[in-house]
Amino acid sequence: xxxxxxxxxxxxxxxxxxxxxxxxxxxxxxxxxxxxxxxxxxxxxxxxxxxxxxxxxxxxxxxxxxxxxxxxxxxxxxxxxxxxxxxxxxxxxxxxxxxxxxxxxxxxxxxxxxxxxxxxxxxxxxxxxxxxxxxxxxxxxxxxxxxxxxxxxxxxxxxxxxxxxxxxxxxxxxxxxxxxxxxxxxxxxxxxxxxxxxxxxxxxxxxxxxxxxxxxxxxxxxxxxxxxxxxxxxxxxxxxxxxxxxxxxxxxxxxxxxxxxx
Ligand code: 3PY
Ligand code: MG
Numbered sequence: 001x002x003x004x005x006x007x008x009x010x011x012x013x014x015x016x017x018x019x020x021x022x023x024x025x026x027x028x029x030x031x032x033x034x035x036x037x038x039x040x041x042x043x044x045x046x047x048x049x050x051x052x053x054x055x056x057x058x059x060x061x062x063x064x065x066x067x068x069x070x071x072x073x074x075x076x077x078x079x080x081x082x083x084x085x086x087x088x089x090x091x092x093x094x095x096x097x098x099x100x101x102x103x104x105x106x107x108x109x110x111x112x113x114x115x116x117x118x119x120x121x122x123x124x125x126x127x128x129x130x131x132x133x134x135x136x137x138x139x140x141x142x143x144x145x146x147x148x149x150x151x152x153x154x155x156x157x158x159x160x161x162x163x164x165x166x167x168x169x170x171x172x173x174x175x176x177x178x179x180x181x182x183x184x185x186x187x188x189x190x191x192x193x194x195x196x197x198x199x200x201x202x203x204x205x206x207x208x209x210x211x212x213x214x215x216x217x218x219x220x221x222x223x224x225x226x227x228x229x230x231x232x233x234x235x236x237x238x239x240x241x242x243x244x245x246x247x248x249x250x251x252x253x254x255x256x257x258x259x260x261x262x
Contacts, residue, residue: 002064004038015230018234041060041087058086090146097155098161110141124137150172153182170208171229172203
């Protein structure tokens with residue numbers, strides 16, 4: 001079976017995904033139909049319930065779009081429920097340093113490496129019917145789920161090598177907006193660009209998958225050349241908002257022009 005991790009390092013360049021905030025089956029079908037490879041269900045910045053995340057996970061996966069969740073905090077409870085719902089991975093926002101990364105890695109690996117609880121009778125264990133049994137549930141949870149540390153603070157850039165080395169952290173994701181905020185600089189400033197380039201360079205050197213946001217195809221091509229393994233290209237609300245505004249303004253401009261012509 002494909003998984004988010006199996007999409008990384010392919011010959012076709014970085015895997016392409018998007019954040020999703022709207023829990024609507026219609027949108028899931030549109031996103032799957034567009035060929036999007038993975039989604040990050042965003043519980044940090046959207047009012048999604050655990051049940052929404054569950055329904056989205058099942059539907060995205062059934063349509064071949066690999067589902068991950070960006071959690072709202074570093075706690076165990078909801079994140080563990082998402083893993084047992086069978087998501088392909090978790091993105092942890094604001095991982096400040098190597099110690100925090102290591103604690104997250106431990107929390108979501110099974111013993112003896114970590115402290116994740118066994119939930120074989122969950123969807124991730126095919127309700128206790130997973131071929132291969134408990135051993136396969138445990139192997140999948142440790143080896144195929146992606147635990148992703150988000151690097152979006154100045155201090156995380158300073159401690160990037162420790163974050164990359166943390167056991168159980170399978171990839172990093174650079175959040176450019178929060179990184180710029182934390183550095184007190186604009187997103188386009190040379191300091192922020194240099195920090196992002198540095199994180200990508202260190203991740204490539206460490207052999208850990210790295211991803212970030214790509215603003216447009218040219219930006220994506222540049223990040224691919226730098227060695228990014230996956231990219232997020234927008235989010236459902238933003239894409240709809242921009243497309244609608246452009247379309248609406250086009251109609252308004254044409255009608256205003258028509259009135260002037262009269
Ligand atoms: C950020 O840029 O801060 C993110 O979290 C990802 O867009
Ligand atoms: Mg952020």
